[in-house]
Amino acid sequence: MIIAEELANEADRRNDFDSVVLPPVPVGIAPYHGHFPGTLSVSAETLRQYVSDILNSLSDSSVEIVMFVNGHGGNGETLRNLTRTVADDSTVDLDAFLWEWMNAVEDHVDHAGELETSVLLHICPDDVGKLTDGDAATWDDTVDGGVVNRFTEEFSKNGAVGDGTAASAEQGEQLFETATDALCSFLNRVI
Structure with missing residues (x-):
């Protein structure tokens, strides 16, 4: 949420059209992290209804x-489906688009891995806790065409995926700039 909000605010500062950044949605769809204490999650139906x-x-x-x-992969499918519903609804006088910073940078962004942690080190260095090295497996591991992992705890001891210890604020600044440029470009394309 922190990364998405900062990117939206920066794009708003840079654009030449009239826009407003609404408050972020603080809790998303994350039941697969639920085995880690303190995890908050809402259902896809709740997120969809709230955003609707x-x-x-x-x-x-x-x-x-x-x-x-x-800024949260777990929300993507629900938000993507909602934008299609809005586009298909002739009774609604607005249009909706989904943009995800994780898809705007070249490399794969792991949960609490090097890239995500780097951007946070750039945005809010005092709020980044102990950097850890996640385990090698991911949610996408498949066997015979089937997804093996359903919950983060099945492949990560600490919830991280990838190597957060390799993160740097300098790399985060570059990623933030790349993502902001992509967001501004996308906004200009659809507005």
Whole structure:
């Protein structure tokens, strides 16, 4: 959420059109992290209903386009489906798009791995805790065409994937700039 909010704010500062950054959604879809104490999660239905209610509250305003700036992989499918629903609904007077910073950078972004941690070191270095090295397996590990891992604890002792110890604020600044440029470019394409 921190990365997505900072990217949205930076794109808002850089763009030449009238825009507003709405408050972020603080809790997303993350039941696969649930075995780690303190994990908060909502269902896909809850996220969809919450975001739909926000869209409905905007439909009577002068807002024409809503851009979901997503920073959590677990929310992607639900938000992607919601943008399709909005686009297909002729009774709604606004359009919605999904943009994910994780897809705007060249490399694969692991959960609490090098890239995600680097961006956080750039944005909020005092809030980054102990950097850890995650385990080698991922959610995407497959055997005979089937996904093996369903929960993070099945392949990670600490919830991290990848090597957060290799992160740096300098790399995070470069990634942040790349992602911001991509977001601004995407906004200009759809607006």
